[in-house]
Structures are given as C-alpha cells and as structure tokens.
C-alpha cells in the first residue's frame with residue numbers, strides 16, 4: 001500500500017479544525033507532547049511501516065519548501 | 066566466608082619460556098574471560114589442546130555481567146557448565162516497568178513450558194568464570210597461563226608469532242590459530258592496528274552492587290522518571306549471594322568522582338529502596354557505554370570473539386551472551402579446520418554469521434539506550450508520550466524499550482544454510498535458527514543435538530520413516546558423521562512444524578538448523594552437510 005495523497009477524510013475541514021481545537025490553550029511544549037501522542041496513536045493505527053516511512057519522508061521533504 | 070574473587074591463580078613456569086625456537090601450539094587464546102574460557106572448553110570437548118594467556122591472577126571483579134540468557138545457558142549446558150550456573154544463579158523470567166510511580170508494563174520472557182533452561186539466570190560474572198575455570202581444569206587439555214600477557218603479534222605464512230610477557234621476562238609462541246578474546250580494550254586489536262568504530266553514549270550510569278536481605282520476587286524492575294531519580298532511569302536486579310544490582314542513570318554532566326563516593330551512592334540506594342534499608346556496598350562504579358564493532362572478525366589466522374570484536378551497551382544483556390555465542394559458532398568450525406575436514410573458508414562463515422549477530426545486537430542496544438537516555442529534546446518528548454500512552458494503550462506498552470533482552474541470532478542469510486522445505490511453517494526453527502528445546506525421553510532434546518552434525522526426525526508417529534532408517538549407516542560413515550535422533554514428543558512436533566506431517570532437520574554441531582525437509586533423501590542431506598562445511 002502506498003501513502004494516500006488525495007483527501008481521504010470525509011470531513012476534511014472538520015477534522016482539520018478538530019486537530020487545531022485539540023491544541024487550544026496549550027503551551028508549545030504541551031502541544032509537542034500532544035502531537036507526539038497523536039503521531040504514535042495514528043502510526044499504530046496505520047500499521048504499515050512502509051506507509052509510515054513514506055509519510056515521514058514527505059513531511060521532512062516539505063520542510064525545505 | 067570464602068569469596069571466589071579472592072582466589073589467586075599462581076603463575077607457573079612453562080618450558081616454552083626458554084625454548085630454543087618458539088614453541089608451537091595449534092590454538093592460543095588471548096584472555097580468560099567468559100568468551101576465551103568457553104572457546105577453550107568447547108575445543109577441549111572436541112579433543113583439542115589450547116593455551117590461554119591471561120594477564121590477571123584473579124577472576125573478573127567489579128560490576129560486570131549478571132544476566133545470562135537462555136541460549137547461553139544451553140550452550141554452557143552442552144559444555145557441562147549448565148548445572149552449576151542454574152544451581153548458583155537466580156532464575157527469572159518476569160519484569161516490570163514503571164513510569165514515575167505507576168507500573169506501565171509487565172512481561173514474561175518464557176511463557177511456555179518444556180524447556181530445560183529458563184529465560185534468564187542472574188549470576189555474577191566471576192562465578193560464571195569460576196565454573197568455567199573448574200571445567201577447563203577437568204578437561205586436562207587447557208593450559209591457562211595466568212599473569213602473562215600478549216605484547217607482540219606477527220602473522221607469517223605458517224602461523225602467528227606471539228610475544229608473551231611473564232614475570233620471568235618475555236618469550237615467544239608460534240600458534241596455528243589465535244583466538245583474540247581479550248576484551249573491549251583488546252591488545253591484539255591494537256597490535257594489528259584495526260579500527261574499532263562506533264559511538265559513545267554521552268550519558269553516565271552509576272552501578273552499585275550491594276549486599277542486603279530483601280524478600281521480594283525475583284524480577285527485573287526498571288523505572289523511567291521515578292521520584293528518586295527524576296528525569297532519568299533506574300534498574301534493579303537480584304544476583305546470587307543476596308547481592309543486588311542497582312543501576313542509576315546520572316546524566317552527562319555528573320561528577321564521576323563525587324558519584325562513586327559511598328555516602329553519595331548510599332543516598333541513591335536509599336532513594337530507591339527506602340530510608341531504613343540495611344545494606345553494604347560490594348562495588349560502586351560509573352560507566353559511559355559504547356557501541357562499536359570490528360569490521361572483520363577474521364584476519365587470516367587471528368579470530369576475534371566477544372568484546373574484542375564488538376562492544377554494546379548493557380541494556381538487553383547482549384555483551385557476554387553474544388560473546389558466548391561467538392565461541393559456540395567458532396569452536397566447531399575451528400575443530401573441523403584443525404582436523405582437515407573442512408576448508409579454511411569455513412572460518413569466513415564465522416565472521417559472516419557473527420558479524421550479522423553483532424549488527425543485530427548493536428541495533429537493539431542502540432535503540433534501547435536512545436529510549437532510556439534520549440539524545441534530543443524531541444526524542445524525550447516521544448519517549449514520554451509512549452510511556453504515558455502505555456498506561457491505557459496496549460500497543461504503546463510494546464514500544465517501551467528498557468532493553469530488548471538477549472535472544473539468539475537466527476543466521477537467516479548464512480551461506481551455510483541449505484534447503485527449507487517447510488518455508489513459512491515453524492519459523493522459529495528455520496535454517497539459521499538455534500534448535501528449540503523440548504522434553505525428550507526423560508531428558509531434553511537439546512542434550513541430544515550438540516557437538517556433532519545430527520539428523521533430527523520429528524513426527525507424531527514413533528516410527529522413523531524407512532528411508533531414514535535405511536540411510537543411518539551411510540550418514541554415520543561420512544568423514545564428518547551425521548548421527549540420527551528421533552522424537553515424537555508433542556511439544557517438539559509443534560515447535561518443529563511436524564504436527565500434521567513429519568519433518569527432517571539437519572542440525573549443526575552448534576545446534577543451529579542447517580536445513581529441513583518434508584521428504585527425506587540421504588543425498589540431499591549429504592549435500593546440505595557439505596554446504597554447512599563450506600565444502601561447496
């Protein structure tokens with residue numbers, strides 16, 4: 001399975017807002033802790049190491065934009 | 066009380082000292098640590114004499130190995146040293162991991178029965194060496210030269226010329242083969258100018274071995290961020306003789322001299338075990354761990370084994386355990402080469418298989434050390450996230466890495482491996498893997514498998530297939546004989562994938578699986594044996 005690149009979430013705007021809302025009122029440090037938990041939970045849900053590594057590479061590459 | 070650490074091994078004059086020409090020995094082993102001793106005992110079991118040169122006059126002192134893994138115990142059992150290790154050591158298989166004050170994870174390393182050896186035995190390294198020295202003496206074939214050290218080395222076309230220092234001055238020895246088991250600071254490695262590359266972990270660990278009476282289950286306890294060592298980790302283990310090992314991460318900047326002062330170390334001990342704990346110090350030391358490996362374990366007639374070849378951080382107890390497995394891998398190959406029954410290139414497979422094992426151990430210990438002592442702020446944030454999630458999420462418990470405890474390496478890619486007709490079945494017993502134990506008659510299957518090539522017929526039916534029985538004589542009369550063992554034990558059948566249909570396994574002298582078949586053919590077994598001897 002390859003990393004999904006088209007929007008797959010049924011309610012993209014809503015889920016995006018939910019992610020932002022989850023960080024409401026947190027310091028940057030607390031947000032980093034929240035993100036780390038989220039990454040681990042989602043990575044486990046995806047389960048496929050190849051897909052996760054592909055996502056990591058994409059995320060990293062987009063930093064240089 | 067008699068303490069084996071007080072035994073002083075006397076230097077003995079050897080006639081080699083004043084020989085006109087360098088005395089010739091087939092095998093010289095440098096270092097009488099666990100690895101050098103295991104190698105010598107294994108070679109002696111096969112009839113070979115060896116000389117061990119050892120600088121010290123005593124067994125290993127200080128805080129060193131305590132956890133001996135199942136596979137090491139099986140190897141030592143094959144060498145006749147298993148029982149004393151079991152009798153003296155502390156057997157365990159359970160562990161607990163705490164985050165702050167809460168238990169986040171508990172594990173059981175050997176959930177199934179039907180194995181002679183437990184998951185782990187904790188025993189101080191000096192006892193391990195003590196029993197090995199006793200076993201070595203019994204063979205009558207091992208000449209340990211205490212208080213001598215190797216100072217020079219030169220490889221010639223017909224052997225290795227060693228310069229040995231002794232209390233009476235230096236002398237020379239000519240060896241066909243040298244096993245460099247001289248530890249992490251290997252002299253042989255330095256004399257040969259071989260780089261030993263890798264990484265040093267910045268964090269420091271204070272290790273206290275203490276004596277105390279404490280009634281608690283024998284388990285490995287590991288803490289992340291406990292109240293008594295905030296922001297860092299700690300480990301508690303039981304050893305023999307009411308000794309306990311306490312291991313505190315103390316940070317990169319900790320002042321080494323101050324940390325090892327008994328009054329400061331005592332404060333840490335009380336922090337972990339309570340203010341009123343009654344104990345005595347046995348040893349206090351501080352370590353910075355390393356992760357390094359030699360590029361090649363074979364250099365002509367010099368073979369590196371144990372810490373001289375690879376050094377790992379102790380989380381996972383992979384140092385001594387993997388060193389003993391080096392010895393296990395090397396001894397039978399050296400035996401067959403010495404007897405002219407296998408080509409010298411069989412020894413290249415020693416490097417091939419054990420360097421792969423070292424890489425596996427380096428990978429695991431590096432990951433553990435990075436989890437225990439995160440090297441960046443974000444690494445710490447993820448580590449803490451995994452620990453926090455572990456309180457409620459089962460998947461996160463599996464990510465907690467307080468040391469992945471030593472298991473035998475499967476030589477999956479080895480050039481010695483033959484056919485695998487079972488493919489995806491019984492993967493734990495695939496070619497390259499260490500054979501699995503099971504009850505056998507009134508004893509254990511592994512007791513029937515070591516020391517020689519063995520054909521193992523596993524099947525529910527107590528009868529050996531006629532084709533196997535017929536080939537018995539032919540297999541037994543090969544230059545390197547293959548003996549036959551048969552089992553119909555239910556646990557053996559399950560472990561070897563022979564519950565529904567029988568299977569035939571070719572097992573090497575180190576008990577690793579060389580090849581396996583559903584249908585037996587003497588010719589195919591012969592070809593696989595030749596391959597395992599590097600003849601083809």
Ligand SMILES: Cc1cc2nc3c(=O)[nH]c(=O)nc-3n(C[C@H](O)[C@H](O)[C@H](O)COP(=O)(O)OP(=O)(O)OC[C@H]3O[C@@H](n4cnc5c(N)ncnc54)[C@H](O)[C@@H]3O)c2cc1C
Pocket residue numbers: 095096097098099100101118119120121125128129130131132133190213214215216246247248249250251252253272352370371372373379382383384385386387388
């Ligand atoms: C704190 C700590 C905890 C550990 N815990 C564990 C554990 O729980 N389980 C585990 O498996 N491992 C553990 N280890 C690792 C283990 O101690 C080593 O891997 C093991 O001792 C390696 O054995 P060796 O025979 O290769 O080398 P060593 O034990 O170092 O023996 C080498 C010998 O060679 C001798 N020598 C050196 N140079 C010369 C010379 N030029 N001439 C003659 N003799 C020489 C030395 O005197 C020494 O006796 C631990 C290590 C440390 C530091």
